[in-house]
Amino acid sequence: xxxxxxxxxxxxxxxxxxxxxxxxxxxxxxxxxxxxxxxxxxxxxxxxxxxxxxxxxxxxxxxxxxxxxxxxxxxxxxxxxxxxxxxxxxxxxxxxxxxxxxxxxxxxxxxxxxxxxxxxxxxxxxxxxxxxxxxxxxxxxxxxxxxxxxxxxxxxxxxxxxxxxxxxxxxxxxxxxxxxxxxxxxxxxxxxxxxxxxxxxxxxxxxxxxxxxxxxxxxxxxxxxxxxxxxxxxxxxxxxxxxxxxxxxxxxxxxxxxxxxxxxxxxxxxxxxxxxxxxxxxxxxxxxxxxxxxxxxxxxxxxxxxxxxxxxxxxxxxxxxxxxxxxxxxxxxxxxxxxxxxxxxxxxxxxxxxxxxxxxxxxxxxxxxxxxxxxxxxxxxxxxxxxxxxxxxxxxxxxxxxxxxxxxxxxxxxxxx
Amino acid sequence: xxxxxxxxxxxxxxxxxxxxxxxxxxxxxxxxxxxxxxxxxxxxxxxxxxxxxxxxxxxxxxxxxxxxxxxxxxxxxxxxxxxxxxxxxxxxxxxxxxxxxxxxxxxxxxxxxxxxxxxxxxxxxxxxxxxxxxxxxxxxxxxxxxxxxxxxxxxxxxxxxxxxxxxxxxxxxxxxxxxxxxxxxxxxxxxxxxxxxxxxxxxxxxxxxxxxxxxxxxxxxxxxxxxxxxxxxxxxxxxxxxxxxxxxxxxxxxxxxxxxxxxxxxxxxxxxxxxxxxxxxxxxxxxxxxxxxxxxxxxxxxxxxxxxxxxxxxxxxxxxxxxxxxxxxxxxxxxxxxxxxxxxxxxxxxxxxxxxxxxxxxxxxxxxxxxxxxxxxxxxxxxxxxxxxxxxxxxxxxxxxxxxxxxxxxxxxxxxx
Numbered sequence: 001x002x003x004x005x006x007x008x009x010x011x012x013x014x015x016x017x018x019x020x021x022x023x024x025x026x027x028x029x030x031x032x033x034x035x036x037x038x039x040x041x042x043x044x045x046x047x048x049x050x051x052x053x054x055x056x057x058x059x060x061x062x063x064x065x066x067x068x069x070x071x072x073x074x075x076x077x078x079x080x081x082x083x084x085x086x087x088x089x090x091x092x093x094x095x096x097x098x099x100x101x102x103x104x105x106x107x108x109x110x111x112x113x114x115x116x117x118x119x120x121x122x123x124x125x126x127x128x129x130x131x132x133x134x135x136x137x138x139x140x141x142x143x144x145x146x147x148x149x150x151x152x153x154x155x156x157x158x159x160x161x162x163x164x165x166x167x168x169x170x171x172x173x174x175x176x177x178x179x180x181x182x183x184x185x186x187x188x189x190x191x192x193x194x195x196x197x198x199x200x201x202x203x204x205x206x207x208x209x210x211x212x213x214x215x216x217x218x219x220x221x222x223x224x225x226x227x228x229x230x231x232x233x234x235x236x237x238x239x240x241x242x243x244x245x246x247x248x249x250x251x252x253x254x255x256x257x258x259x260x261x262x263x264x265x266x267x268x269x270x271x272x273x274x275x276x277x278x279x280x281x282x283x284x285x286x287x288x289x290x291x292x293x294x295x296x297x298x299x300x301x302x303x304x305x306x307x308x309x310x311x312x313x314x315x316x317x318x319x320x321x322x323x324x325x326x327x328x329x330x331x332x333x334x335x336x337x338x339x340x341x342x343x344x345x346x347x348x349x350x351x352x353x354x355x356x357x358x359x360x361x362x363x364x365x366x367x368x369x370x371x372x373x374x375x376x377x378x379x380x381x382x383x384x385x386x387x388x389x390x391x392x393x394x395x396x397x398x399x400x401x402x403x404x405x406x407x408x409x410x411x412x413x414x415x416x417x
Numbered sequence: 418x419x420x421x422x423x424x425x426x427x428x429x430x431x432x433x434x435x436x437x438x439x440x441x442x443x444x445x446x447x448x449x450x451x452x453x454x455x456x457x458x459x460x461x462x463x464x465x466x467x468x469x470x471x472x473x474x475x476x477x478x479x480x481x482x483x484x485x486x487x488x489x490x491x492x493x494x495x496x497x498x499x500x501x502x503x504x505x506x507x508x509x510x511x512x513x514x515x516x517x518x519x520x521x522x523x524x525x526x527x528x529x530x531x532x533x534x535x536x537x538x539x540x541x542x543x544x545x546x547x548x549x550x551x552x553x554x555x556x557x558x559x560x561x562x563x564x565x566x567x568x569x570x571x572x573x574x575x576x577x578x579x580x581x582x583x584x585x586x587x588x589x590x591x592x593x594x595x596x597x598x599x600x601x602x603x604x605x606x607x608x609x610x611x612x613x614x615x616x617x618x619x620x621x622x623x624x625x626x627x628x629x630x631x632x633x634x635x636x637x638x639x640x641x642x643x644x645x646x647x648x649x650x651x652x653x654x655x656x657x658x659x660x661x662x663x664x665x666x667x668x669x670x671x672x673x674x675x676x677x678x679x680x681x682x683x684x685x686x687x688x689x690x691x692x693x694x695x696x697x698x699x700x701x702x703x704x705x706x707x708x709x710x711x712x713x714x715x716x717x718x719x720x721x722x723x724x725x726x727x728x729x730x731x732x733x734x735x736x737x738x739x740x741x742x743x744x745x746x747x748x749x750x751x752x753x754x755x756x757x758x759x760x761x762x763x764x765x766x767x768x769x770x771x772x773x774x775x776x777x778x779x780x781x782x783x784x785x786x787x788x789x790x791x792x793x794x795x796x797x798x799x800x801x802x803x804x805x806x807x808x809x810x811x812x813x814x815x816x817x818x819x820x821x822x823x824x825x826x827x828x829x830x831x832x833x834x
Contacts, residue, residue, distance in 0.1 A: 019459045020449045020637050025442060028464055032437045042436040044474065047445060047462040057461070060477070190437075201555075204494040205533045212495065220467055221494060222434045223579060231434065279703075279724070285710025286696075286703030289724045293702025294813055296778055298726075304734065305724025307696070307706045313721045313764070317734070347730070361713055392527070393553065396711055397581050 007182035008043045009035060010065040012057050014072040014082055015161060016049040026163070027071055036190065036233075038175055040182060050079040058089050062152045067181055069174070072161030074139035076118035082158055083124060083142065090144060091151045092126035100131045100140050107138055132157075132173040137165040143177060155181055191232040191239050192259040195250055196408050200228055206249045214238050225397055226404030227255070227262070255411070262407045263291040263298075269414040270301035275350030277410070278304045280318055280343035282330065283357035283373055285309060287403045304347035308339065318342030318354075331356050333374050333386045340376030341384055351413065352378045355406050359395045373402045377409050379417070385409075424599040425460045426452060427482040429474050431489040431499055432578060433466040443580070444488055453637065454607045455592055456650060457599065467496040475506050479569045484598055486591075489578030491556035493535040499575055500541055500559065507561060508568045509543035517548045517557045524555055549574075549590040554582035560594060572598055608656050609676040610647045612667055613825050617645055623666045631655050642814055643821030644672070644679070672828070679824045680708040686831040687718035692767030694827070697723045697735055697760035699747065700774035700790055704820045721764035725756065731773075735759030748773050750791050750803045757793030758801055768830065769795045772823050776812045790819045794826050796834070802826075 011031050018025045028045045035042060043065065048057045054073060061068045073082030087094045101123035108115040122139055125131050128148050132141030142158040157174060159166050200223045211219050218233040219242060232242045247254065255262050270277055279289045279302075289305035292298050306317045311330055314320040320338040328334045339354035357373025364370035371392030378384040387409055391401035428448050435442045445462045452459060460482065465474045467490060478485045490499030504511045518540035525532040539556050542548050545565050549558030559575040574591060576583050617640045628636050634655040637648050649659045664671065672679050687694055696706045696719075706722035709715050723734045728747055731737040737755040745751045756771035774790025781787035788809030795801040804826055808818035 017637075018445060018449070019462060020453055025445050025462075028435060028442050032435070036437055041466075042464075043466070043470070045436060045464040049460070053461070064473075199530070201493040201533050201535050204535045208495055218433075220433045220496060221492075222432075223492075225581065229434075231437065233437075281703070281722075284707075285715075285719075286698070286706035286722050286724060287710075289703035289726075290701075290707045290816075293704075293724075293726065293776075294816070296812055298702075302702075303727035304730045305698075305703050305722075305726065306734075307703065307710075307722025307724060309706075309710065309716055309722065310720035316763070317721065317723075346733070359710075390528075394581070394585075395713055397553075399707075399711070 007040060007066045007178070008064065009040055009067045009069065009178075010061040011042050011045045012054065012061060012068065012070045013045070013047045013161075014050055014054050014070065015047070016051075016079075018047050019049055027161075027166070030163070030167075031069065034170065035178075038178060040178060051081055052085065054082055055085045055089060058086060058156075062089070062154045062156075065154050066146075067155045067157070067178060069157045069159060071159050071166060074122065074141070074158060074160050076116070076122060076138065083121070086142070086144070086156060086158060087126045090126065090156070091149060092128065092144070094124040095127055096120075096123050097125040097131050097140075100125060103133060103140070104138060132159070132169055134160060134165055134169055136168060137162060139165065141169050141173065143173065146181070189234070189236055189239055191243060191257065193230045193232070193243070193246060193257055194255040194259060194262075195228045195230065195253040196226055196255050196262060196404060197253045198228060198250055199223075203228065203230065203250070207245055210245050211242050214241050217242050225400045226408075229259070255408075261291075261295075262404065262411065264295045266407055266411050266414065267292065267295045267298050267301055269411065270351075271297075273350075273414060273417055275301065275414070275417070276347075277302050278306070278343040278347035278349035278352040280306045280308060280339040280352060280354035280376075282308055282314070282339070282355060283359045284355050284399045284403050284406070287399050288353065288355070288406055291403060291407065303349060304343070306339075306343055306346070314339060318346065329368070331358055331368055331372060331374060333376075333388070336374035336376035337378075337384050337386050338376075340378035344378040344380060350380050351410065353406050353410050354378075355402050357389070357398070357402055359398050361395065371398060373398075373405075375402075375406050375409055377413055379413065382417075385413070424457060424483045424595070425481065426457060426484045426486065426595075427478040428459050428462045429471065429478060429485065429487045430462070430464045430578075431467055431471050431487065432464070433468075433496075435464050436466055444578075444583070447580070447584075448486065450648075451587065452595075453648060453650065455595060456607075457595060468498055469502065471499055472502045472506060475503060475573075479506070479571045479573075482571050483563075484572045484574070484595060486574045486576065488576050488583060491539065491558070491575060491577050493533070493539055493555065500538070503559070503561070503573060503575060504543045506568075507543065507573070508566055509545065509561070511541040511543055513537075513540050514542040514548050514557075517542060520550060520557070521555060549576070549586055551577060551582055551586055553585060554579060556582065558586050558590065560590065563598070606651065606653055606656055608649045608660060608674065610649070610660070610663060610674055611672040611676060611679075612645045612647065612670040613643055613672055613679060613821060614670045615645060615667055616640075620645065620647065620667070624662055627662050628659055631658050634659050642817045643825075646676070672825075678708075678712075679821065679828065681712045683824055683828050683831065684709065684712040684715050684718055686828065687768075688714075690767075690831060690834055692718065692831070692834075693764075694719050695721045695723070695760040695764035695766035695769040697725060697756040697769060697771035697793075699725055699731070699756070699772060700776045701772050701816050701820050701823070702726060704816050705770065705772070705823055708820060708824065720766060721760070723756075723760055723763070731756060735763065746785070748775055748785055748789060748791060750805070753791035753793035754795075754801050754803050755793075757795035761795040761797060767797050768827065770823050770827050771795075772819050774806070774815070774819055776815050778812065788815060790815075790822075792819075792823050792826055794830055796830065799834075802830070
């Protein structure tokens with residue numbers, strides 16, 4: 001389903017810290033997005049430790065790829081060997097680039113620092129290669145065009161590791177060279193359809209066969225808790241057709257067509273309807289309001305959140321009748337209803353959502369096992385609805401699942417209003 | 418500090434979304450940390466698209482490595498080919514594992530869902546390999562021991578991609594097998610010291626030189642938002658010495674010595690002191706109570722949470738004087754104080770923490786720029802304290818930083834009581 005791009009691009013990230021887990025490798029995702037906008041793909045990404053390990057990885061990539069992008073190892077220290085090893089692997093001599101040396105000296109003087117001898121090697125460049133200026137650091141990048149000396153048919157980009165240096169250098173130097181290499185003019189479109197309440201296998205069962213018949217379409221699923229993303233890539237016509245087929249089956253479950261999160265969609269719907277939301281949370285402990293307030297501008301539509309973890313809080317903050325708590329228990333349809341109606345009344349909001357459930361590990365019973373939750377949904381001037389959820393998962397995943405189901409209930413109710 | 422491992426481990430992550438940039442690959446860093454604690458290292462990490470691309474990458478890793486860990490591609494869809502291609506590359510026949518099939522059926526029935534034909538292939542296992550049960554999803558993992566049929570000297574682990582399935586399966590199934598492979602009976606001891614309120618560079622300047630002199634000690638830092646983990650690996654004596662040096666400098670900033678989160682430490686301190694906590698949140702929108710309620714057993718010590726996003730909510734729910742809001746503004750020392758004291762009064766808790774700030778992107782002023790926050794801390798029978806934070810970051814990072822600073826203020830106050 002993933003078609004290899006017109007030009008095969010591999011990315012090699014060097015950095016021991018990436019493999020020890022000290023640092024998250026955000027380069028892969030960043031390059032993916034940048035290259036995708038150029039109509040290109042990464043066919044492989046590799047992470048190797050600092051030092052000599054780049055040698056083997058680079059040699060292998062040069063055989064497979066049309067272009068190899070290497071990040072890191074351009075610094076002044078003893079384990080910054082990317083420049084030296086690349087020249088060696090390509091059989092190119094390293095010489096000092098005068099312009100690079102001057103700008104290196106300029107970098108230090110402009111910052112009132114003195115350049116140490118170790119920095120001198122940062123001005124070295126393989127004969128015939130291009131220096132890529134670095135406005136934000138000491139390490140210039142290097143571009144080695146393909147077939148420079150017959151050793152390799154692949155182009156090689158050496159770029160610095162730190163994002164603040166890498167990103168501007170990439171934007172200034174890489175796209176024009178990649179365009180020239182690939183001859184790609186037309187850029188594919190992409191559409192991300194986000195769904196909830198359906199599983200990945202439902203899509204496979206429902207539409208895989210038909211999507212796979214659409215010429216020039218790439219598609220893939222990505223499952224999160226209570227959510228499946230369908231990614232469509234191709235020309236406008238392929239995407240239109242794939243979207244039509246997909247929505248014919250799953251439109252009721254559609255959260256967004258632009259990758260927007262469920263909470264962002266809920267905030268948008270609230271704004272469109274000029275309504276405010278109140279939350280009353282027991283088992284989710286504030287996760288629902290936390291998700292809502294992650295959305296910029298949510299203060300326009302979210303005003304009051306009640307985290308009523310204890311029964312006493314349900315009574316005092318939301319006026320839940322003690323009788324309901326005693327007769328039916330905190331995790332019950334009646335209490336979920338009373339919480340939602342209490343939140344609506346206390347906050348004066350247009351819509352209020354309430355959840356109460358058993359996150360575990362303790363607190364489960366035969367009749368109400370860990371993973372059970374009740375949701376109440378109250379609307380000003382409308383009838384209150386209740387829903388029962390069962391998400392038998394670990395504590396955090398249970399909270400995430402319940403918040404997802406509750407926000408989806410809000411989304412569907414808002415669509416009706 | 419980085420030593421090449423006794424057993425060479427390569428990690429292959431499959432997932433088109435990882436290369437298109439839709440999803441950040443957090444597996445690399447996670448595996449790095451997990452293996453580090455076992456005294457092991459990743460010698461190379463590779464990301465390939467869904468589908469057939471795993472074939473080439475796996476074949477190459479089998480030649481280089483003693484153990485290959487593959488994630489993803491075990492799902493039911495047509496681009497989930499990891500199981501099939503691995504069997505092919507290793508020359509092993511795939512047969513249906515009856516136990517896996519039954520637990521697969523059990524997974525669906527327990528959730529009231531019906532299993533579709535596409536799921537059947539998830540019960541396939543190479544002859545002679547082990548099925549690794551998946552308690553949290555449909556895809557069982559697979560372990561192929563080395564030299565099963567002479568095709569490969571490397572062990573192969575096939576693990577699911579979703580963290581909620583991957584993490585528990587890894588912890589249950591992988592370490593004992595890796596220990597057996599590496600032949601190391603006694604794995605180094607590991608100690609994770611978690612700190613807040615100090616930066617990674619403070620550690621570099623403060624103790625790096627002395628830690629690096631301790632024989633047989635390996636250490637690494639892992640920086641999160643408002644948090645730095647120091648991981649110490651070595652024999653008991655090396656760890657004892659390193660711990661002593663570290664705490665001599667940074668003990669006041671120590672959150673935990675067992676990797677426990679700040680919120681978990683706060684819950685433990687509350688239980689020890691027989692106190693309950695109430696939260697009053699404006700800019701964090703419920704994140705603080707959400708973090709607290711992520712801790713199992715937190716219901717013993719957390720009862721009331723007030724998410725007062727609007728000024729009206731601050732007045733109605735916490736009795737914040739309108740005069741304070743008008744005179745000083747919602748983001749002010751006075752309002753933070755009134756929120757904390759209101760939460761303490763309304764909830765009857767022993768300690769109450771309140772935060773109010775400007776998350777942005779909008780709402781900043783010259784005098785109160787985006788990133789500004791005030792925290793109030795009220796204790797029954799004690800004086801109320803206030804703190805000013807400045808975390809000029811993106812909206813989500815701001816919320817995380819403020820919640821971290823607020824929870825740290827609670828931790829320090831509790832230590833005094």
